[in-house]
Amino acid sequence: MRLTxxxxxxxxxGSAAQRKALQLLVALGDLYEAERLVPxxxxxxxxxxxxxxxxAGVEFLEDFAKDARVAVPTTVNPLGTDLQQWRxxxxxxxxxEHQARVARxxxxxxxxxxxxxxxxLLGVRPGLGEHVAWSESNAVCFANSVLGARTNREGGPxxxxxxxxGATPDYGLHRDxxxxxxxxxxxxxxxxxxxxSLLGLxxxxxxGDGLPYFRGFRASEEDxxxxxxxxxxxxxxxxxxxxxxxxxxxxxxxxxxxxVVVTARDLKEVQKHYTDGxxxxxxxxxxxxxxxxxxxxxxxxxxxxxxxxxxxxFTSRAVREACPGAVASIERCxxxxxxxxxxxVTLLEHRFHTVATPSGKGAYYLPSLCGQKxxxxxxxxxxxxxx
Amino acid sequence: MRLPARRISPGRADGKALVSPVPFSFVxxxxxxxxxxxxxxxxxxxxxxxxxVFAFPQGKGSTVGSYAIYGLAKRGIGPAALLNERxxxxxxxxxxxxxxPMVDRVDLGAFVTGDRVIVDADRGRVDLPEVTPRxxxxxxxxxxxxxxxxxxxxRVGSFRGRWSAVSxxxxxxxxxxxxxxxxxxxxxxxxxxxxxxxxxxLYTRDGATAFIVHPFLFDVPSRRVTLDWENLEHRWIAPSExxxxxxxxxxxxxxxRLLHG
Numbered sequence: 068m069r070l071t072x073x074x075x076x077x078x079x080x081g082s083a084a085q086r087k088a089l090q091l092l093v094a095l096g097d098l099y100e101a102e103r104l105v106p107x108x109x110x111x112x113x114x115x116x117x118x119x120x121x122x123a124g125v126e127f128l129e130d131f132a133k134d135a136r137v138a139v140p141t142t143v144n145p146l147g148t149d150l151q152q153w154r155x156x157x158x159x160x161x162x163x164e165h166q167a168r169v170a171r172x173x174x175x176x177x178x179x180x181x182x183x184x185x186x187x188l189l190g191v192r193p194g195l196g197e198h199v200a201w202s203e204s205n206a207v208c209f210a211n212s213v214l215g216a217r218t219n220r221e222g223g224p225x226x227x228x229x230x231x232x233g234a235t236p237d238y239g240l241h242r243d244x245x246x247x248x249x250x251x252x253x254x255x256x257x258x259x260x261x262x263x264s265l266l267g268l269x270x271x272x273x274x275g276d277g278l279p280y281f282r283g284f285r286a287s288e289e290d291x292x293x294x295x296x297x298x299x300x301x302x303x304x305x306x307x308x309x310x311x312x313x314x315x316x317x318x319x320x321x322x323x324x325x326x327v328v329v330t331a332r333d334l335k336e337v338q339k340h341y342t343d344g345x346x347x348x349x350x351x352x353x354x355x356x357x358x359x360x361x362x363x364x365x366x367x368x369x370x371x372x373x374x375x376x377x378x379x380x381f382t383s384r385a386v387r388e389a390c391p392g393a394v395a396s397i398e399r400c401x402x403x404x405x406x407x408x409x410x411x412v413t414l415l416e417h418r419f420h421t422v423a424t425p426s427g428k429g430a431y432y433l434p435s436l437c438g439q440k441x442x443x444x445x446x447x448x449x450x451x452x453x454x
Numbered sequence: 455m456r457l458p459a460r461r462i463s464p465g466r467a468d469g470k471a472l473v474s475p476v477p478f479s480f481v482x483x484x485x486x487x488x489x490x491x492x493x494x495x496x497x498x499x500x501x502x503x504x505x506x507v508f509a510f511p512q513g514k515g516s517t518v519g520s521y522a523i524y525g526l527a528k529r530g531i532g533p534a535a536l537l538n539e540r541x542x543x544x545x546x547x548x549x550x551x552x553x554x555p556m557v558d559r560v561d562l563g564a565f566v567t568g569d570r571v572i573v574d575a576d577r578g579r580v581d582l583p584e585v586t587p588r589x590x591x592x593x594x595x596x597x598x599x600x601x602x603x604x605x606x607x608x609r610v611g612s613f614r615g616r617w618s619a620v621s622x623x624x625x626x627x628x629x630x631x632x633x634x635x636x637x638x639x640x641x642x643x644x645x646x647x648x649x650x651x652x653x654x655x656l657y658t659r660d661g662a663t664a665f666i667v668h669p670f671l672f673d674v675p676s677r678r679v680t681l682d683w684e685n686l687e688h689r690w691i692a693p694s695e696x697x698x699x700x701x702x703x704x705x706x707x708x709x710x711r712l713l714h715g
Binding site for chain 2: 091095097120130225
């Protein structure tokens, strides 16, 4: 891999963290046969939930934060709990303390104190063709597919290294050739509600580490968020095209690709496959965090038909603070609106056994990351069932 | 013996090999405070990592594995070096963050647990000072979908009594394909053998000897063979039967590379 004189100088004369970060990017670049590092305009770093990164992660981040400083605007993935409400949630004190140390380490490095899996809902919206280095698979999928920005599915360490150097190895989804589809999904049913999540779960499994091209439906930005989150969970997918909707669909070459026809029955099967619980003790909304519009819509639904089991709603701190009315409605019926954390990275296994959720991504990860059984269904159906 | 390798993380280390034949995750696979292997499927459970050249095909599992490698290295209970067949980002990132020398693109068949191994990532090479390389050919004959295997006699130098393909030592600078053709004539007297395919060499160990096996596939027009002193008996088998035989190490991989490589 060839470095620019400035990058090479960073490798020689930079701080310990800069040298280490550059070394990491060069090693990964060589591994994936990149020829250079491409400058990025933002970084989004995963690896902030203490539940997932454990003591090894805390230790590394605190050591690294001694002299690491980010060189581009950097956001961080959700924490393992809401640090403003952890006592009420029954989170052990030691857990909250470790979690706070993780947040402090990232903030010391200069990251925005925003712990969200939806940076694209918080004003970080790279434009068409703009290179970024994001981890968090749903955000990667949204950036590439919906915004037309360019990022690989970075891991926590590689996204952090890119944040510090301000560049990332130029391979995969950064290159035109890496953005071509490998499989076509011909959708022959009307998609609504969790339909987008179900399609994503189905397509991710069939796509593996390829790139899906969808056709046969229209979708709003919010629909694409749920589709992307699910497809990036069940598959190693970092981007999709949707005919006549996403910005790069015209460049996609689909001739000769394998084609999968998706019917309403297929989606019903997916829902059945991911539903293994019988009685839920929690309704959870998030994964990814809800937008302001979504939060208000949920508040209205909950207000109309208050559920008899707890409802936890995950959103960003900014959205929570911007929607006090919606938060009050949800809290009035015993629900909670949690910020800076998200569904499967949060600690909930200390209290619950079966989670009902409309999130495909949540349904995918809740069994392995939280030891939960799952009921995957539309929120309207769930509220009716648990009224 | 010296093997070329690709540098992933810089540095040089000298240690005893610890070899896992299966992919490894440092999250759950290694004890973070003791630095021992926990994963049963590696065949190395309980072994300490400190001072070892830890070899496994590739990383797997949680991306937190990078931090786990860092933690072990910081405590001085991590491996002296890492060696993979195909590096992936999790272990590669951990090696860099932890300052652990690491190389990939080496054939794990060349290593057994306990070997002295010197990993020189900066020069892109791995030395096994106590191991002697020995290049050999391994030629499968094929006739109507079946493959010839031979049981080695008590008079050959290695793997006596085990099933193998036609095989022999390479001498000096001779062409492996010529050697394969000659061994076929000597060991089977098969007529009209036609070369079909060669595959990349792979390593297999017998004590302090590392055989560098050059795989070949030849088609023969008939199943008539006449054995010489090197083999006791022969069979024409389907590829699926190979697993049921007491065969020389990695013979299944030799055939697999010829058929699917």
